[in-house]
Amino acid sequence: MRLYLLALNPTDSVTEGFLPAAARLGLDVTVLTDQPDAHRAAYLGPEHPRIEILECDVRDFRAVITRISTHHTPDAVFTNSDHLQTQAALAAAYFGLPAKNWRATLRTKDKAEMRRHLAASGVDTVWSAELSEPAALDAPYPCVVKPREGVASEDVVLVDSSEELVTRCKEILARRPGAVLVVEEYLPGELYTLETLGDGRTRHILGGFHTELSPPPYFIEDRLTFVPAHPEPVVAQVLAQLDALDVGFGACHTEFVVHEGRARIIEVNYRAIGDQCDLLLGRLLEIPLFEHILRTHLGEPLPADLGARRDGAARLDYPCAERAGTLTAAPEASELAVDGVQLTYRPLRETGERHELYRTNRDYLGVLRATGTDQRAVDRAATAFLAAQRWEIQP
Incomplete structure (x- = not known):
């Protein structure tokens, strides 16, 4: 079976998540991208067999359809890119394949259209x-x-x-x-996420995260702590807004605030959560998350029970550059087990690289994933690990 995967730049979600999952499912993969050299460099390892990379103007759905129709017959068209959801949905629909509603992908990507649609549906007005x-x-x-x-x-x-x-x-x-x-x-309240997975009929709630932000006026995500289950009234409010947007196929990462019991959507990312949270989520829940997502795009129904583990605790920390300059010292990638907590650290910048200060997640220097079964133990282990590390940036 042939999977066409649309991508811009390489991402951890694709490189470490979806491509290995496609290999486990026995799929032949064709990556369509406007950055073919970057993808060829990213997929050199033996864990990425049977991957074909073709250059394509993936931002243009017509170019995507033409590239596919002049190549192998598709069994699925998929993307985990925020920027390419509508193109993938239109291309999949053209070939009669399972797909997200392109209207839903457009209205979630276009933040103004999302606000208009939610207001017109009567579920929330901002x-x-x-x-x-x-x-x-x-x-x-x-x-x-x-x-x-x-x-x-x-x-x-x-x-x-x-x-x-x-x-x-x-x-x-x-x-x-x-x-x-x-x-x-500005919508006041604590910031959370809701992670969902659906096949158009069944929708599973995978849990979510509590997000801690940098001080205003910017909104950089510094830390995410896993929330196994949000309060039912909160989930019901968020799902009502997703239903109004017609979001329910494949993975979706929704950011929302809760203030005085009211849940209001900040934005909807109609894809799996990124910044290595998806890698953590699959590991924490002990489910083949990426395979489940790909199977929905192959037209397979999701099981009624995913068999997800429900006693997990986790958090992610993102050491962040506070000024522009060259990274001269930083910890290397590591895997540690401390008091029942698994720590995975991955650098996101190479030493010797110079960067400006972006006030976004492009300022991240690395990511620490911490998983266990006791949140206090997870917090202690993560805090101690970060305190023992050193990142130096020279002007």
Whole structure:
């Protein structure tokens, strides 16, 4: 069976998750990408057999359809990229294959359209506006300004006045010529995620995370702590909003805040959670997560019970650069077992690399995954590991 996987740059989710899962399922894989050299360099190991890499303008669904129709017959078209969900959905639908509703992928990717649709559906209304050029707005400050189709908290910032809004919009549009920005009211509350997996009929709740952020005005995710089960009323509110968006096929990573018992969606990423949280989740729940996701795109129904382990505790920490410069010292990759806690550290930057300060997850220096069965033990082990490490950045 032939799986077409659409991708931009290589990611841990694909390299360590979906491609090994495809190999275990016995699938022949064709990667369609606009960065073929980067993918060839990423898949040199023996754990990536039977992977074909073809260059394609994957942002254009017509180019994707043409590339597939002039190559091997597809059995599934899949992507885990935020940017390519609509293209993959349209291509899969063209070939009569299982797919997400392209309207749902579009309205979740387009943050302004998501707000309009949720309001029109009567499930939640958030004040928002769109700007294609800097302008003062009579808005309910503080507000959040962000790219309409952005990802990873890039160029997401809190503003307290119309003057600051104009200044921030000028800065963002200078970096993103032609972009459209969304300005929306700030939603107070604790930030969480809900991770779901569905086949269009059955939907499983995999749990979620409590997210700790950097101080305002930026929104960098510093730490995520696993939440095995959110309160039922909270889950019901989030699922009602996902139903209104027609989200229910494959994996979905939803970010939401809870304030005084009310759950309100911040954004919907219609894919598996990233930044190695998906790798942790499969390991923690002891389920073949990536295989389940791929099987839904092959048209296979999900089991009524995934058999997920429910006694796990976990957290992820992201050591983050606080200034621009060259990374001159950093810990190497490691695997440790401490007091029943499994620690996995992976560097995300090479020593000797120079970077600017982005105020996004591109500032991450590494990621620590800690898993066990007791949250206090997990927290102690993670805290001690991080305290013993050293990252040095020279101007």
